[in-house]
């Protein structure tokens with residue numbers, strides 16, 4: 001039987017929601033996990049984990065980030081440098097990518113400190129992470145606050161160059177999916193009736 005949920009149950013008010021609405025955890029729609037990279041104002045490599053984004057395409061190909069916190073270095077990078085790279089994490093490099101959250105000092109090269117290697121983009125001035133099988137070089141297009149006074153911005157970028165490991169599309173047409181392909185963020189699903197919540201997990205896509 002399908003049930004409806006809109007009011008926040010009392011018990012949920014005791015759960016740490018980390019700034020998200022509780023319906024985020026009821027729906028728990030998985031989204032790909034990426035590492036956004038760019039150069040900070042001091043020229044050092046910045047890295048930000050992100051999984052709130054989607055793509056759009058009309059003639060050009062765009063990536064729209066739905067929730068960039070204005071207090072992150074990435075917001076500064078997007079606003080000031082106007083260039084960034086979207087690096088897709090796989091299960092073999094996710095631990096190093098996640099390490100960049102701990103190695104988040106302004107005066108550090110967050111990629112080198114986390115054991116990741118990179119070269120510069122060919123169309124944009126931003127780091128392309130070698131361990132990631134797909135990298136999208138992007139230019140800033142526009143931004144808008146999520147709502148008036150929000151700390152989160154919707155940022156649209158235009159994809160201007162794509163790097164993809166040829167093994168992913170030559171040897172196996174489904175090489176982008178399955179065990180070694182795109183990694184998804186399964187964000188702490190909650191049972192809306194018992195308010196039981198499980199920890200966030202990573203997932204992969206299995207083509208049917």
Ligand SMILES: Cc1cc2nc3c(=O)[nH]c(=O)nc-3n(C[C@H](O)[C@H](O)[C@H](O)COP(=O)(O)O)c2cc1C
Pocket residue numbers: 033046047048049050051052053067068069071072073074075100101102104185
């Ligand atoms: C799975 C995952 C997804 C995330 N998605 C976002 C996101 O969409 N927007 C955001 O602002 N922060 C997001 N974060 C938090 C940032 O990655 C984190 O605050 C990071 O340290 C910011 O780095 P920076 O200050 O170098 O930009 C996410 C973190 C994780 C673990």
